[in-house]
Amino acid sequence: MRDRFAGFNPNYRLTTGDTVLLQLWGAVEFQGSLTVDPQGNIFIPQVGPVQVRGVANSELMPVVERAVKSVYRENVRVYANLDESQPVNIFVTGYVESPGLYSGLSSDSMLSYLDRAGGIDPQRGSYLDVRLVRQGAILENVNLYDFLLFGQIPQRQLQEGDTLIVGPRQHVVEFGGLVENPRQIEFTRQRIALSDALRLARPMPSATHVLIQRNSRVEQLSEYIPLSVADNTQLNPGDVVTLEADKSLATIIVQLEGEHRGRDQYVMPYGSSLGDLLQQIEPGPQSNLEAVQLFRKEVAERQKQMLNASLENLQMSVLTAPSATNEEASLRTQEAEMVLQFIDRARDIEPQGQVVLANAPDMNSIILQDEDRIRVPSLSQLVTLYGEVMLPTALLHNDSSGLKDYINQAGGLSRKADKSRIVVRSPDGSIELARLGGLFRSTTNVDIAPGDEIMVLPEVDFKTLQFTKDIVQILYQSAIAAGVVLAL
Numbered sequence: 001m002r003d004r005f006a007g008f009n010p011n012y013r014l015t016t017g018d019t020v021l022l023q024l025w026g027a028v029e030f031q032g033s034l035t036v037d038p039q040g041n042i043f044i045p046q047v048g049p050v051q052v053r054g055v056a057n058s059e060l061m062p063v064v065e066r067a068v069k070s071v072y073r074e075n076v077r078v079y080a081n082l083d084e085s086q087p088v089n090i091f092v093t094g095y096v097e098s099p100g101l102y103s104g105l106s107s108d109s110m111l112s113y114l115d116r117a118g119g120i121d122p123q124r125g126s127y128l129d130v131r132l133v134r135q136g137a138i139l140e141n142v143n144l145y146d147f148l149l150f151g152q153i154p155q156r157q158l159q160e161g162d163t164l165i166v167g168p169r170q171h172v173v174e175f176g177g178l179v180e181n182p183r184q185i186e187f188t189r190q191r192i193a194l195s196d197a198l199r200l201a202r203p204m205p206s207a208t209h210v211l212i213q214r215n216s217r218v219e220q221l222s223e224y225i226p227l228s229v230a231d232n233t234q235l236n237p238g239d240v241v242t243l244e245a246d247k248s249l250a251t252i253i254v255q256l257e258g259e260h261r262g263r264d265q266y267v268m269p270y271g272s273s274l275g276d277l278l279q280q281i282e283p284g285p286q287s288n289l290e291a292v293q294l295f296r297k298e299v300a301e302r303q304k305q306m307l308n309a310s311l312e313n314l315q316m317s318v319l320t321a322p323s324a325t326n327e328e329a330s331l332r333t334q335e336a337e338m339v340l341q342f343i344d345r346a347r348d349i350e351p352q353g354q355v356v357l358a359n360a361p362d363m364n365s366i367i368l369q370d371e372d373r374i375r376v377p378s379l380s381q382l383v384t385l386y387g388e389v390m391l392p393t394a395l396l397h398n399d400s401s402g403l404k405d406y407i408n409q410a411g412g413l414s415r416k417a418d419k420s421r422i423v424v425r426s427p428d429g430s431i432e433l434a435r436l437g438g439l440f441r442s443t444t445n446v447d448i449a450p451g452d453e454i455m456v457l458p459e460v461d462f463k464t465l466q467f468t469k470d471i472v473q474i475l476y477q478s479a480i481a482a483g484v485v486l487a488l
Helices: 057-069 110-116 144-150 194-201 227-232 274-280 297-320 326-347 403-409 468-482
Strands: 019-026 030-035 041-044 048-051 076-084 087-094 100-105 125-134 137-142 163-168 171-177 184-187 209-214 221-226 240-244 251-258 265-269 293-295 373-376 382-387 393-396 417-425 431-434 453-458
Touching: 019 041, 019 057, 030 041, 041 057, 048 057, 057 076, 087 110, 100 110, 110 125, 110 163, 125 144, 125 184, 171 194, 184 194, 194 227, 194 240, 209 227, 221 227, 265 274, 297 326, 297 468, 326 468, 382 403, 403 453, 417 468, 453 468
Parallel strands: 087 163, 171 240, 251 373, 382 453
Antiparallel strands: 019 030, 019 076, 041 048, 087 100, 125 137, 125 163, 171 184, 209 221, 209 240, 251 265, 293 373, 382 393, 417 431, 417 453
16 A cells, blocks of 8 residues: 655655646536646646646646636636655665665655665665665765754655665764764764864763774774864774763752751852851751751662662572472472562662761761752651551650650561561661560660651561571661661
């Protein structure tokens, strides 16, 4: 089935085989499709042949209307529109994925035929040398970079037997880093100025320097130059160009969250301390400046790396665990399914990257980094419990209550709770590990302060699970780094 011509191209010029939809009403009635004959005419009943070959689509209606009204001067209305363009067969060859003969319409662009042939071979074909050949002569030489970068392409009507030839790839330089077009770019010249090449690669505003790896010689050489001297540098085929931002920070941006008044972002001089920032913020009546929290991007990334490494080790152990008998193999399969589900859940955890300020000799002297997040918590009278307790909840702090008292008020431990693994996390990021003995008696001296979080971790069955140590480590990592208690 042929694609129908949409008729929206006003510059298309009619040719033999095109179909025109014509409707006459008034003094004469006619409706039908007329084909442009080999002489370039359409034949209108009771009017005769009308020459339309070579007429632009935008001029079709006036040409037909003049011909009709030369016979019917009054009381005739005319509507004419290009209905279908001529079907043609075009050869596509050269460095394309699937050379061959392809059918389409004379109104189709060269791009549509290249697409039918599977596109240009990215490793061998040229985007600079695409030729349209008609009867042995080159009718058009197309540079597809004009289309890729600027949206410009010649509008040529194709004819039966035309050939599109994609030439071999020419001189290539690879661009990466801080550029809008990180790809291999082809050039006609063997040597090209770096400044000219960058007009195609389009450096980002943040780029300041250029790293050039020279690969055209026996030994690989590298050059590192400021972007400002690009006019004086020549590129050779095979060079790899990477744009970088090599500049020292003069200022940093710090995000401020939580209980405070005023701005949420502060631009600080490079080298500013936490104390410098705290002097600028406007606290509210509920601001707890004694428990200021610092979250750092690089700490979060490191925590994520460590968690992922633990998960990878656990997954490898699960998938390679040996079994001595069929019964053991069946148990190991069930165990593996449960552990792999646990690993999938753990991969979704995003650490907070909190820097523990509790043990700093002088919290105010801590040097801030770009993209740090500072959170000022509210003065709280609550103690939060979650994890393996019967009723995860928040309770009012009581000076006379200890760890076991808060757990009892939360309904006690759940059936899966591990009494020997309880994490108490303070707002300043400090962590204490506690355990409970028989009848929930605390065997660890932990003072519970307002704002603390009590996280009861699940018990890992040492008798059935082969990978207890790894799982326990991940449970601790997720609780400490992200404040999340994973369930098995």
